Amino acid sequence: MIAITSPRATLVAGAVASVTVAVSVTLAGPIPGVILPDGPLGLWRAADTGRPAWSVLAIVAITGLSLAFVRLYLLARDGVVDVRWVARTAAAWTAPVLLAQPILSLDAYSYVAQGQLLNVGIDPYLTGPIVFGAGPLLDPVAPVWRMTPAPYGPLSLRLLGWSADVTDAEPVPFVLLLRVLAIVAVLIATIAAVRLARPDARAATVALVAANPIVVLHLVGGVHLDVLVGALAPVVLLAVRRRWWSLAALAAAIAFALKLPGLVLVGYVLWARFRQPDRRLAGTARVLAVTVAVTLVAAAAVPDGWGWIAALDTPGKVDALYTVPAALAAVVYAGTALTTDFGALLDGSRLVCAAAGAVLIGWLLVRGGHPSAPVRRAGALVGAALVVLALAAPVIHAWYLAWALALLAACAGLAGQRGLIALSVALCFTALPDPLTRWHHGLLPLTLVLLVVALLVTFRWLSSVHAPSPRHHDVTSAML
Known part of the structure; x- marks a missing residue:
């Protein structure tokens, strides 16, 4: 293995990779048809030439950050570094993206426009940012989302409206404000996860959450509302563990009012309370009452509080070939000797995956909510249910x-x-600068090669067994 017992080298390698991603993604520029703001001190401007080269550098850096993350996890798992060292490493990796443009996604600009739609009295659940016309609100939005309604819950929409109001709907301060909220959410998720983890696994837990490239590049760097659901999930589990049922119902209902995956948490809390032998019906009714009350209050927070239900199919309007439904449709399509319409197969595959996913999610929640299930087993089962929801969706x-x-x-x-x-490593290759995802640029094979290499190295490192020695602890203590 490559110097896997060097904490300092791992920290530096990840920080260099993070800086390189932030710079190269910015210089690689957005997709055609998008005009981004210059950003603070002009840091968000794309390069005038050489954008494919900057894209190549970006994917190499993403690969490097992913492998540095694996190394950090191994150092933490084997006791070479402690929680403080891992936290410092995560901070060093996150710092380079704090002033960068939204990394590898334009969703933050959709957020600005949707928040401003709400503020000016236009229903974001019925129309898209296109109503603003060409200008600073529409130009940075991805063309595919300019005419689509918002698929987020009423609390997300209210948060976006408040953020747009505070920042006068200026994209740069809006993005920076949401990034601060994302950092707070990551801190909450990390602290809650540490409280759930075994004492000897806390450093590894911090590495998996705070230093994960999904968090660094997408939740903080890309500024996505999904980070809020992720922060509430361990809070729900902790509340259930302590039998704080009202708090658990409150957190789960808030998560649902933010985004659809929160419904999994709502189902878990209701079932876990129902399976408790003491005052079963009365207790479950109280949890249900809290859930309904929070949901109704959230729906009242925006004029069309239930409009998001009809807009939930918005993300699925983009066809992605790396999803489970698409892969299943492709296998069937290849087996039918190209005589079947692929679009029809894809629609059928999505229905099958949705049905199978619903059944599997229900089974996982039933097992996780059993009174005899230890808290960490319940957490693993609920987490698995959320992963199933992501994998069974039309797009991931x-x-x-x-x-x-x-x-x-x-x-x-x-x-x-x-x-x-x-x-985590595989999903890092699903959001990349445009030239890396199109055959006509000639760079898609490079993306696939680096993905395979990253996964092979990851599996090789994870299969290793390393016994830490006292010398390793001494070195780490000296560095701290």
């Missing part, structure tokens, strides 16, 4: 892993943590 993005990240980091065993790491 890297930041969807946020829903389950803290739960799985704290509660999964070594095998589960390895799966979480592999999924």
